[in-house]
Amino acid sequence: MGMASALDTLCGQSYGAKQYHMLGIHMQRAMFVLVLVAIPLAIIWANTRSILVLVGQDHDIAKEAGIYARFMIPSLFAYSLLQSLSRFLQTQNIVYPMMLFSGITTLLHIPVSWALVFKSGLKIRVFSFLHTNTWTGFSKEALHNILNFLRLAVPSAVMVCLEMWSFEMMVLVSGLLPNPELQTSVLSICLNTAGTVWMIPFGLSGAVSTRVSNELGAGHPDAARLAVCVVLVIGITEGILVGLVLILIRNIWGYAYSNEIKVVEYVAVMMPILAASNFLDGLQCVLSGTVRGCGLQKIGAYINLGSYYLVGIPCAIVLAFVLHVGGKGLWLGIICALVVQVTSLIIILARTNWEQEAKKAMERVHNSTVPVDPVS
Numbered sequence: 257m258g259m260a261s262a263l264d265t266l267c268g269q270s271y272g273a274k275q276y277h278m279l280g281i282h283m284q285r286a287m288f289v290l291v292l293v294a295i296p297l298a299i300i301w302a303n304t305r306s307i308l309v310l311v312g313q314d315h316d317i318a319k320e321a322g323i324y325a326r327f328m329i330p331s332l333f334a335y336s337l338l339q340s341l342s343r344f345l346q347t348q349n350i351v352y353p354m355m356l357f358s359g360i361t362t363l364l365h366i367p368v369s370w371a372l373v374f375k376s377g378l379k380i381r382v383f384s385f386l387h388t389n390t391w392t393g394f395s396k397e398a399l400h401n402i403l404n405f406l407r408l409a410v411p412s413a414v415m416v417c418l419e420m421w422s423f424e425m426m427v428l429v430s431g432l433l434p435n436p437e438l439q440t441s442v443l444s445i446c447l448n449t450a451g452t453v454w455m456i457p458f459g460l461s462g463a464v465s466t467r468v469s470n471e472l473g474a475g476h477p478d479a480a481r482l483a484v485c486v487v488l489v490i491g492i493t494e495g496i497l498v499g500l501v502l503i504l505i506r507n508i509w510g511y512a513y514s515n516e517i518k519v520v521e522y523v524a525v526m527m528p529i530l531a532a533s534n535f536l537d538g539l540q541c542v543l544s545g546t547v548r549g550c551g552l553q554k555i556g557a558y559i560n561l562g563s564y565y566l567v568g569i570p571c572a573i574v575l576a577f578v579l580h581v582g583g584k585g586l587w588l589g590i591i592c593a594l595v596v597q598v599t600s601l602i603i604i605l606a607r608t609n610w611e612q613e614a615k616k617a618m619e620r621v622h623n624s625t626v627p628v629d630p631v632s
Contacts, residue, residue: 268469461545468549568593
């Protein structure tokens with residue numbers, strides 16, 4: 257997903273500049289690069305159990321995680337292609353087909369998962385399976401200028417991965433706390449819940465990324481600035497409403513995952529903290545979408561590095577292991593990181609010269625333009 261985010265900039269600005277044939281070239285280039293990157297990742301997933309045991313995780317937890325990771329390997333390659341296709345359509349404002357097929361997939365996923373998990377004996381071993389101007393056929397040009405694509409793709413991947421890995425790391429570190437089964441269970445529930453509600457600002461992020469990149473590519477800096485202001489208002493409103501819902505359901509939400517009273521009670525304690533982190537995460541999500549639309553992924557990567565690995569994770573470790581706050585301390589560390597991240601992104605965007613960004617976008621589109629050369 258991270259490297260595919262480069263298409264938010266490249267495809268979005270090309271579409272805004274009406275260089276429609278370049279969208280297909282950018283998408284093919286992304287598919288090629290992402291499938292190659294998925295190969296070493298698949299090797300890592302295949303050795304998940306050994307890696308988790310090596311870093312001191314509980315053997316039973318490591319065994320189940322390893323089985324799950326191996327069965328998920330095929331999804332790596334499918335996801336690489338899916339993300340490229342999604343960005344290709346999204347940057348053209350073609351979202352209804354994606355929404356329709358996602359809805360159909362979700363409806364099918366529920367009964368299929370139930371059958372595979374509870375009736376087949378596989379348990380966790382479950383496989384989860386328009387625009388004519390922008391697609392001019394397969395072209396050898398997709399294999400050219402890969403370095404230019406990587407200049408945006410690598411910072412995009414770093415920007416996304418640094419953030420997502422920090423959340424995953426909290427669950428991993430929770431296995432080193434006293435009573436690791438309880439801590440890991442609750443932190444996993446919190447991560448799953450955060451990921452679920454995060455999909456709302458993630459959608460807003462995609463929308464503002466598309467709008468900003470389209471407007472900059474078209475040479476409309478004022479429209480790009482207005483889009484950022486609008487999405488910030490929407491993001492703040494959404495964060496407050498979802499946060500209130502999380503707090504109101506805190507005493508019953510744990511039962512959606514477990515019948516263990518200790519787990520349910522611990523989840524109830526974590527929900528207000530989760531609500532606060534969701535509010536901040538929603539803000540950073542829409543701000544990060546703006547950064548991708550502008551092509552400022554490298555700056556975003558530096559911000560995420562400092563926020564999560566110089567502030568967030570050290571604070572989380574101190575709170576959890578030195579001050580003995582436990583799992584709550586791990587998530588409070590994430591909140592510290594989010595505060596720094598949101599503040600930094602707001603400062604960067606407040607100082608952004610939108611007229612200059614529009615000029616950069618037009619130059620980027622011009623430099624990447626190639627003649628159409630479809631494969632017959």
